[in-house]
Amino acid sequence: MSGLVLVIEDEVDLATTLEYNLRSEGFQVRLAHSGRQGLAAASSDPTPDVIVLDLMLPDLAGTEICRRLREQDRTRETPVIMCTAKGEEIDRVVGFEVGADDYLVKPFSVRELILRIRALMRRVQRTEGEPSLIRFGRLKIDRDAHRAWVDEGEIGLTALEFRLLHAFLSRRGRVQTRDALLSDVWGIDADVTTRTVDTHVKRLREKLGDAGAYIETLRGVGYRFKGEPEEAEA
């Protein structure tokens, strides 16, 4: 579960530290060093999944930014974590009214921030529909339960195999280069040979049995999961 985090913070070195730490945790990061910049960054594509917002900014107050975020459809549902320097007592009432989702008091630990970001993302993800059951021909996977079946018989997949299968299923019909699979399934900073993909595709095909034929090899390009189940019959 990676995601895009927007950090609105005018202290450049603090912002950079956060950026570094968040990236090393697998998040994508967008920085903004002023309020106006932050507002623009919040509503540009792709919209961030979480916003970390400093209360004290040179041009706009954090509460004002929060209010404006809540006025726009694009950012209305985006969780906001407010940061306040120690001693500057938050006006809790104002904070509530503008709809921040969480608070941190400086100095805070990066660990703590990451925990809260993850928690907020989980919450949004949970309410955000996207059915957890995906069916495809004789195949069925349940993301919540982390289980997979072929013809009503459950097959035991490892964590990596499950992610790989899910990547295929959610991009069915489209070619996936090995590099694309590596960054999607293994992660951006994966230090792995492209041939590793082959091995895991093989293992996945084995476990899928006959349904392994859903995965096609495109010589010189990559892999493609069939677009329609019937194609397998051909």
Added chain:
Amino acid sequence: MSGLVLVIEDEVDLATTLEYNLRSEGFQVRLAHSGRQGLAAASSDPTPDVIVLDLMLPDLAGTEICRRLREQDRTRETPVIMCTAKGEEIDRVVGFEVGADDYLVKPFSVRELILRIRALMRRVQRTEGEPSLIRFGRLKIDRDAHRAWVDEGEIGLTALEFRLLHAFLSRRGRVQTRDALLSDVWGIDADVTTRTVDTHVKRLREKLGDAGAYIETLRGVGYRFKGEPEEAEA
């Protein structure tokens, strides 16, 4: 789904803010600014659907109020959300022991509070009329009494173990990552290693005996409580 929320909170401006926000979300609100007032308000008609309770009150401790609420038939089943200032986290454990249903650490956001109120209302609505007992195969737990049995034999669980078991039971069949368990069972601001989860799962399995097999380990993912008791036989 509107409902009546009783807010027991001595800080008048915070209480007023909550009242305003809850009303604008469609709830009816009743305010009480002291413990005694709150106890009276809790059992007067119509009885509230949810109670939001500050732990620090001028006259009575929040835990004491909670205890008394649980002693009265009229309020025994009413869900209670406890609010505690940061630093009083010891009381969190006590809070669950006296039968609070959820807690929030100040400063919290109104959106978070509303989400939790809705969740509790949904839960009550679903289980209303049924006893507070949850049965699952050879397992039985009583949420109000905080007791647990395996095969009609009671097992002594600590407060933490009980919450962990309850978290598993209420999300049965779905994978729980260690991070998710940490924020749900320990609280978002818990300063704890993810490996701590392992230890407590182990202790819980021990106490559950054979029924400990209900808790499955998914390597590289997290833990999953079985969806159906019969799966254990397989």
Added chain:
DNA sequence: CCTCGGCGTCACGTTCCCGTCACCGGGACC
């Protein structure tokens, strides 16, 4: 002051998953 229970952490052992390599087999193109 001592003891005890609950909780978090650490270190160790084990399991099994993952990444790599080397060896083939079989298309693709001439």
Added chain:
DNA sequence: GGTCCCGGTGACGGGAACGTGACGCCGAGG
């Protein structure tokens, strides 16, 4: 048909992930 690679395949070593027992801390209660 030959040659060149690309991908399938089996084996293997390292290490990540988990179970487990032990220890220390801290607050409660005597």
